[in-house]
Amino acid sequence: xxxxxxxxxxxxxxxxxxxxxxLDWFLLALMGVVALAYWQPGLGSKASPxxxxxxxxxxxxxxxxxxxxxxxxxxxxxxLRNWRLHLLVQLATFALFPALALLVRPFFEGExxxxxxxSIFFLCALPSTVSTSVVMVSIAGGNLPAAIFNASISSxxxxxxxxxxxxLVLHTGTGGGQLWNLAVQLLWQVxxxxxxxxxLNSRFNAFAxxxxxGLRYFDQITILLIVFxxxxxxxxxxxxxxxxxxxxxxxxAGMVALYLLVFALVWGLSRALRFSRADQxxxxxxxxxxxxxxxxxxxxxxxxxxAATGLLLLPLMLYHALQIILASSMAQYIGRQTEQEPAVAx
Numbered sequence: 264x265x266x267x268x269x270x271x272x273x274x275x276x277x278x279x280x281x282x283x284x285x286l287d288w289f290l291l292a293l294m295g296v297v298a299l300a301y302w303q304p305g306l307g308s309k310a311s312p313x314x315x316x317x318x319x320x321x322x323x324x325x326x327x328x329x330x331x332x333x334x335x336x337x338x339x340x341x342x343l344r345n346w347r348l349h350l351l352v353q354l355a356t357f358a359l360f361p362a363l364a365l366l367v368r369p370f371f372e373g374e375x376x377x378x379x380x381x382s383i384f385f386l387c388a389l390p391s392t393v394s395t396s397v398v399m400v401s402i403a404g405g406n407l408p409a410a411i412f413n414a415s416i417s418s419x420x421x422x423x424x425x426x427x428x429x430x431l432v433l434h435t436g437t438g439g440g441q442l443w444n445l446a447v448q449l450l451w452q453v454x455x456x457x458x459x460x461x462x463l464n465s466r467f468n469a470f471a472x473x474x475x476x477g478l479r480y481f482d483q484i485t486i487l488l489i490v491f492x493x494x495x496x497x498x499x500x501x502x503x504x505x506x507x508x509x510x511x512x513x514x515x516a517g518m519v520a521l522y523l524l525v526f527a528l529v530w531g532l533s534r535a536l537r538f539s540r541a542d543q544x545x546x547x548x549x550x551x552x553x554x555x556x557x558x559x560x561x562x563x564x565x566x567x568x569x570a571a572t573g574l575l576l577l578p579l580m581l582y583h584a585l586q587i588i589l590a591s592s593m594a595q596y597i598g599r600q601t602e603q604e605p606a607v608a609x
Contacts, residue, residue: 289483289595293588296487300494307495315492322485323394324456327411329478330397331460332471334408345409348533348542352391352413355529355550357424360387361432363521379514381433382575385562386582388428390421392552393453394489395587398482403594404601405544413549415453421557490587493555497580511581518582522589526551544597548590555583 371380400410
């Protein structure tokens with residue numbers, strides 16, 4: 264008598280429910296590292312004996328090296344020629360964001376309101392992130408060469424455009440010479456690893472394709488470490504404790520609204536311009552981010568004598584955290600759609 268066929272494993276209903284809600288392990292892990300940073304801020308702050316800065320720096324460099332392994336010169340050349348996509352991303356970063364900040368200026372009154380609006384405008388004048396933008400595009404299944412180009416060029420443009428915008432609107436001075444340190448950091452942490460990967464593409468591309476899933480986990484773990492250390496520093500320095508919970512909640516809601524509004528506007532424009540699905544993904548994820556790294560450095564250079572540096576950085580800290588959480592959920596959802604229905608527009 265033949266043995267009955269083994270029954271299929273019963274799916275975990277809780278995991279399935281979380282997946283339908285967009286709450287996969289990565290998003291839950293993001294919430295977990297934020298909670299851990301609140302509970303033990305000294306573990307990942309600058310005062311920690313663990314060299315987190317070195318670890319995350321090496322991690323980001325490796326992320327971009329592995330990206331380079333996936334790129335051929337043909338793919339890269341094709342990505343660089345997509346000038347309409349690049350123009351849309353950079354206009355969203357350095358024109359749309361500041362314009363939205365200027366539109367809400369009349370709603371901020373009094374000395375405290377003016378300072379808060381200035382901090383929001385400073386956020387809007389910053390360049391896009393490099394690592395998280397490219398990682399999110401990778402997770403969502405977008406045009407990777409175009410994402411690397413746009414994220415990198417945004418950082419370079421920000422060295423000049425952020426001081427210019429803040430000087431014109433907020434009447435600040437610029438700490439010009441030291442800003443070029445950002446360009447050097449971008450060169451050896453992003454450009455050189457990507458270049459090395461591209462040069463080795465013909466030899467190791469098959470390796471990168473075979474280990475695609477593992478490299479994706481490496482991307483996500485690197486982001487978790489970046490978020491953990493950033494929140495540890497914030498909690499350790501008491502940035503959030505200087506404000507009432509209700510004020511932080513309102514500001515956080517405003518940052519969520521800003522992110523979703525820019526995301527929706529760029530999404531709509533990319534669809535109106537008839538971009539491919541892969542290019543739409545690049546537009547929305549690269550065009551909606553703001554860089555905490557650049558903001559932290561530029562705040563100390565552009566506002567060296569300001570007593571309100573904490574307030575200046577608060578919207579940026581909230582936006583930085585929320586953009587990663589929101590973008591992570593969106594990237595995971597869009598990535599699943601890309602795998603299932605690659606021909607469907609975003």
